[in-house]
Structures are given as C-alpha cells and as structure tokens.
Amino acid sequence: MSSNQPSRRSFLKLTAATGGGLLLGFSYLTSCRNEKTAQAAPELVMPEEWVTVNAFLKIGENGVVTIMSPNPEIGQNVKTAMPMIVAEELDVDWKNVVVEQAPLDTENFERQLAGGSQSIRHGWEPLRKTGATARHLLVAAAAQRLEVDAGELRTENGIVYHDGSDRSLGYGELASLAATLPLPEEVTLKDPKDFRIIGNAKKNVDAKKIVTGQPLYGLDLQREGMKYAAIVHPPAFGMALKSVDDAKAKSLPGVHSVVTIDAHPEGFEPQWSDVNAFPKLVAVVGDNPWTVMQARKALKVEWERTSPAESSAMHRAALERLLDEGEAEVARRDGDPEGAFSTAATVVERTYYAPFLPHNTMEPMNFFADVREDGAELVGPIQTPEFLRKSVSALLGMPEENIRIMMTRMGGGFGRRLYGNFGVEATLISQATKVPIKLVYSREDDMTQGTYRPEYLVRYRAALDGDGKLTAFHVRGTGAGESPVFPNRFPAGTVDNYLAENLVNDSNVSTGAWRAPRSNFIAGAEQAFLDEVAEAAGKDPIAFRLELFDRAISNPVGEENDYDAERYAHVLSEVRDKSGWTDGDRRGVAAYYCHNSYVAQVLEAEMVNGQPRVKEVHCVVDCGIVVNPEGAHNQVEGGIIDGIGHALYGAITFEDGRPQQQNFDTYRLIRHNEAPTAIHTHFVENGIAPTGLGEPSLPPVVGALANAIYRVTGERVYDQPFAAPRELKG
C-alpha cells in the first residue's frame, strides 16, 4: 500500500474532541498527496496504516511519525525546526520522523505566515504543547492497555515504558486508542535540560530531494491539462495598460488565449498584502513557459501615463529636500536636544543613503490556479497564504472555505512573497480562461515588478562634551513610503537628550518588506555613524558603545526602550573577546537588535583591485534557545553574505520611471568569490525562549562592513552600494 494514500482509519473523524482545536476532522490530508512521503526518508519502512492524532501528527502502526510543518518554508528552515519542537515534546526518535508541509488550514494552525522571523518565536509554546498533548494521550492509552496508573509510565524515543512490570508499548501500537481519548486540560512540558532533539544539529529535511532535483517548488508543479501563463506589465512605474492588439499573438502555435485581467477592480479594497503597481495586465496562455514568453513579444500593447515619470536623480533630490526642509513627525523626544547641541564641544553630522532593492528570489514569482464554478485550488510559493485567500475570495466572490491553498517550498522569499499579487493574477487568469494555469514570471518581469525595498536617507547628529561624552543624539530619516527610523531602539535610552524624526516621501515606485525591513538600512547607518562619533570622542568603538549600554543598564532614559541593554552589551563584549579585538584594531564592528534577537559582528575587509572584499567575520548571536544549530548557523552565515552583497553591489535605479536593471547581466548579486572566506558564529546560551533568526544577522553587517572599509582605506562610505560600479558579465 502506498504510504501517501491514507487508509480508512486515518480518516477517523473525531467529532467528540473539544478544546484546543487539536482533534478535528482532517480530510484535508488528502490534498497532501503531492508530497511524496516515502521519498522524504527512503531509509524508513513506511507504515501500512496511519492514525491521525491531531492536525500536526499522524502515527503509523510501526511507530513512524509524520509531523506537519505548518508555516511556509522559504529557506529559513522552519520545515525542519518546527517539527523538531513537536518531536521533542512528543518524545520520539527524530530518525522515525517524516515531515510534510501543511496546507493553509486556519482552523487548526495559527499564524501560517513566513515573515518577521517570528515562526519559531510564536510557534515555540504551541508546538511544544502540541507534542506534549499527543504524548499525554499516548501515555494515557498505554495506561489503559497495561492497566496501570499513567504516573508509573515514562516515554523514550517513541516507546512507553512501565519499568515496574518491565513492559513497553510503541507509539504505533497506541495511536488508534490515543486518538479516541479526551484531551488533557493541561500538559507538562519538558525541562529544557532534558531536551534531546532541540539544540542538536539536524539536517534540512528536504536536503535529499534538493540535491537530487526532485519536484519541490511552485515552478516544478505540473498538473494534467495545465496551461502556462506569462504576463505583460507596464514598462515603467506611473504607466498603465491602455489597449492591446492580440491578434498576432493569438495565432501563434501553442498559444491558447490572451486575456486582460484587473487585480484591483473598482470596489475591491486592497489589504496590506495587495501591493501592486501594475494591477491591470495582459496575460498570454499557452502550452509551456517558453512558448508564452515568446508569444507575448507579438502583442501590440499601448500604455498610458497615469502619474509622473520618476528618476533616481529626482528621488534622491526629493529625499534630500525632505531632510533639509520637511516638517517631520517627532517620534520621540527626551530632554532638551536643541539646548544640548547648542552647548556641545563637538557636533558630528552625517547622512546615509541606500537605494531601492528588488528581492531577486532565485525562483521567480509563479503560482498555479484552478478556478471552477464551485471552488478554487491554488498551489505555489506564498509567505502569506491566509491573506492571499482573502484577496482571492473577494475578487472571485467565492467563500474562503471553497478556496484551497497549498504552499510549496519556496526558492527564496526575503519578503517578496508576502505580497501575493502573482497568486491573485494566476487566479484571475484561470477564471478568465476556465483552465488550470500556472503563471510564471520571467526574471525581467520579476525584477521590474516593484514591491522593492524602499530607498532611504537618514541624517544623524551627535553632540559630545569636552570629555567625549555623548550628550545629545538626533536621528532624522525618510524614505519612499516609509521612514527607516525606529525611535525607541538604541541609542535611545542611553542619552539624556534625544530626538527621533520621521518624514515620508511619496513615490509611484511600489515598495514592500525586504529581509529585515528598515533595519536592513538603519542598522548600517547607525553603526557607521556611532563609529565616527566614537572616533570623534577619542574612544575605542566597542568601549564607546559599552559605555552607552552601561548607562542604559544602570539608569535608562525613558521607559519605552525596546531592547534589553544587558543582552545587547553581552553580545558586543562577547564578540570583542571571540574575535580577539585589540586597541586600534583594523576591523569593523557593529551590533544590532531586531526581530527580538541581538547580534554583534567584527568584520575584516581588504582591498582587492581597488574594491572592498570581506575576508572574515566573527558573529555573536543571542536568539535565546537555538532549536537547530545546523540551520541556525546556516541562517546567520546567509544573512551576513546577503547583507555584504547588497551593501556592496545592490541597487535598482530608474530613468523615466523604468527600472534600469532587469536581469542579472545588469543587476549585481554577490558571487562565490566575493563571499567571506570564513564566518565564525557563536550563540549565547541563556535558556531564554527562542527569538528571530532569519533576519537579524543581516542588518548589522552593513555597518561592520562600512567601518571595516574605513579602517583599511581611511575613507568613510555613506552611500550604498559601497563598491564602485563595474562592467557586469554573466
């Protein structure tokens, strides 16, 4: 019997269950057949029968356990880490665990979203309780079968032991009885010192499939009768579709149809996730991706201008004008900053800039949609399936319960797939053509669609007294659609006189969250600025920061400071020690707090052919308990390399509203020989519940890099990208 064809017993509908939402009916499991369970762990003998214990768990008669991973997987490795948490409290042997991606199921799962580095932080308690609840039921079942008190039983690696009578029962033998028992009111969670799975390195559960090229991604999905769609969006921001002549394109071999769709029709109320600069599109539907990408060249499309054509020079001038003259929103004021600046011995003022950035996930946007009269099925890479379903429901006029969404593994997210315009577009194309379709963006579609990291400009001022003590601090920031300033982050709380101001620039270039939103810019600016302030004060950059933290620990200014100064100072002093930092060190240092985690880095740069190159990075991270050290190291290393790459090379620029970079021949991403040769990561062990890890290592490395460049060149860098442009080649 095939392991992914659930037997009759695994459809057991447990209507008696109440409380916690754990024991509901699970007929949706039939939708998971595209997940080839047997291939996930070929060394396992798959069970003949599965018993569904709860939404997260199926237990086979031979003790093999399937754990559903609820959240979307974008490369942050939650598909390994979240099931590890369940498995820990369930007390099973990780070798006997098979992981499957759960579909969108808001009745049984909470917060099925990949964003803000929050999956593990929010999932920690519920996932532990899920595992512990199932374990409790299995122990209760064993107590019944062995006719002993549950208190006399213990579990280990998927087996319930009664030491008193030297008897034992495997979870597989107990699952069907356990699934009929009442849920406990409360469960006891393990003492972290007894953890056997959490804190031990586990390999990525999809690694075998990845290295053998098995279908995993949205782009890989194929269905009987499915057609492909390619879209044509306006060539510039501020333009919209006027008319289309599709006669020639329609006549080409392999072309099925050409349709026009509108993702934001009159009366549609966009949610936050409906960012879309080009809601009205032309779509070509045909036999395969290449055919439709070719055929769309035969379309004769007329565009019209709906708002002014913007250029990068105009953007920069507007940001500077705002900083110079704009009336700002005061986000925080402590003491008398103006007075302190007027009496300062030294004032340091610097301005920092970063450009718009596309996300450039390696897997371009794509989505499968099959819209029928009575329901819709959507499958693909989406960080926010719940929000996509809301948008699709509104546009189709179809109840949410008739719309089924399955998330595929994603070839990168970085925030881009929080905004499901491509899923909406696929839905509307399927609705218009009445066939199941998969929309595939070309790289050019993807890079020029917008939803970019906003460009930012921030100006800092610091006042020092005659002893080099920081007496006032002023941050005034602006950006496209948002200000990058976090008013209550460090150094707020460390200085008596403090002012944080926000200004927002309007632009028709659409923007969205990009790995560590706002932090990805402001951390680098702030940490580069503090380096200069420390230098002006005649102090070591680490010692200068630690003095500020001392103030925040002993006598903080204000009550709204959103960081723990002791944890912050600790990562900084740890990185000083781990990196062997010395007086007059020629490396760059930075520390930052975001996504509830603390990161400090020391970075060594060198100049190669007149361009900066990173040699080595030391990194100390406090993200509380590390669930999976293997994945955690990988995330931190990736964030560092990603951050270095974008700070050195990343920029999308505009002329006449048109993105000037459209593919990797003109847009430069960091490459193998530009990555550091060594990254040394150390995690602080403090037993605190886990916090974010997918994003926090990226923001500070921009500052560490800027400071390291100064150490080796003697010149400060203020504008990203830091590296001079060069001829790109493939």
Next chain:
Amino acid sequence: MATINLTVNGQQRQVDVDPEMPLLWVLRDELQLVGTKYGCGIGSCGACTVHVDGIAMRSCNLPVGNLSGEAITTIEGLSENGDHPVQLAWLEHDVPQCGYCQAGQIMTAASLLANSPDPDDAEISASMNGNICRCGTYTRIHAAVKTAAKKLS
C-alpha cells in the same frame, strides 16, 4: 516544430518542439525533469546548469535543435541513488537554505571535479562564480566542494 532525438541521462528521448526552444524548457516541460531550474533565461545565474558531453553548460540559452548528438546529464541523472560525491558532500555540509540554486551549483561542482580533481581555493571560487545563491550559502558550497574533492581523490 521538429522531432528531435536527445540523449538525456543515458536514455534516448524524442521530443516534438520548436528547435529554437532552449534545452531548459524541454527538460522541464517535455521530459518532466524539473530539477534543472529557471533563474534568468540569459545564462547569467547558473540555476539551469547541466552537463553536455561532461561540460557544465547553461541550458536556458542552448537551443535544443543543436543537441541531438550530445550526451545531456541533468541533476536527476548525476548519480543513480543521489550518491555522487558532490551530492553527499552537499548533504554532509547541509548546504541548502531555499535550495533552488543548488542543483545548478552541484552540476557546476561535479563538472569542475571531473576535470580538476584537486582544485585549490582560487580554482573553486573561479569555477563556482557563475552560480548565484541569493540565500548566501557560498561558504558552505566552498567547503562542500573541498570535501567532495577529498572523497574523489
């Protein structure tokens, strides 16, 4: 449209397509070999790397009509059981994050090691430079290539 005979992963395959269609899309949509990925379509990112007569090439800009005589190997055919030394090294170093670019990275590395079994750091970097990884797994890729080289020598 034309009927084209291909040798893919040691098997004779026949497709009826426009000879201008790049090999990438033939592999993915005609032969259901989706391990080879689309990343840029202009040979700039390496996600679509396959071996043509043992040489790493970008399948996204190789017209399929030119390939009837050559032996094409994709990630699916790199080894019988996913146990090519490069694949094993990738598992040992737990290289993938999102994983999307890794088939191309592995095909490039396997080609490098087939031609230069004991490359130094500079040679590894130079050879792997055409394969982009947005997740930033380069240090692990580098270490995995070295591990695979040791296993092969």
